[in-house]
Amino acid sequence: MDTKTTEKTATSKTDEVAAGTSAEAAEAAGTTQDAGTTQDAGTTQDAGTAAEAGTVEDTAAELLDAPDDELDGGLDGELDGEEALSPEATGIGAAAAAVVSAALSAVALTGTWTGKVVAERETLIGQIKTSAGGTPAQQINEIYGDAWHSTALVNGVFALLAVIVGVLVLTLPRRPLWVRAVAVAGAVLGGLGLLLSVGTYFDLFLSLPTTGS
Structure with missing residues (x-):
């Protein structure tokens, strides 16, 4: 067991x-x-x-x-983009502004269609005012004086714009020589037009005729 x-x-x-x-x-x-x-x-x-x-x-x-041509092409593309944004490449606006300044000054000296329309309007208003009766002095002032002053005012506005645009172009740095020359011409002629407009508006150069003459 x-x-x-x-x-x-x-x-x-x-x-x-x-x-x-x-x-x-x-x-x-x-x-x-x-x-x-x-x-x-x-x-x-x-x-x-x-x-x-x-x-x-x-x-x-x-x-x-990679080939050198491809690397050069990429580098040239980047340089072209930088040149497109450079101040020299953006001189088109300054050149256009200089031309506009010269054109505005010429318009201020020779007169504009707008100034002619304003003068004719003032002449018509003067005729309406003096049609019911008026002294010769009032007729001269209302029909001719207001028309001349309105023309001088319009021409003065164009001359002032020419001066402002020309001065703004001259303040821009690194502009081509011809752009600066055109801007100077526009500013000078605009200043001359502004002087003539102010003198005409205040009757400094030619006064209104009087009934006694």
Whole structure:
């Protein structure tokens, strides 16, 4: 009886030892598998990093191997864009303003269609006012004086504009010589036209005729 019990006990211990050994072996196999997985992941990451590095190197090599004509063309395009925004390239506006100043001064000296229309309007108004009766002095003042003064006022406005535009062009830096010359001519002639307009408006050069003359 004791012999059978002893054999059963030994068999149980043997089974326990075998089971423990199997568990340890399974655990060792799992650890080995995890290590392999980690190693594979590291290898994959290293491969991706190497591929990115290779791509950067290829791009740098392409830039270095690019023809000089292409690089020069891109540089020339950038320089052209900068020149288009430079003050010398934007001198068209200043040149146009100088020409406008000269034209306005010429108009102020020779008279305008607007001034003629305003003068005729003042003449008509004067005739209407004095049609019912008026002294000769009133007729001269209403029919002729107001018309002359209106013409001088319109011409003076054009002359003032010519002076302002010419002076503004002269204040701009780095303008071509001919632009500055035209602007000076416009400002000077505009000033002369303004002087004549002021003198005519206030009857400084020619006074209105009187009935006694």
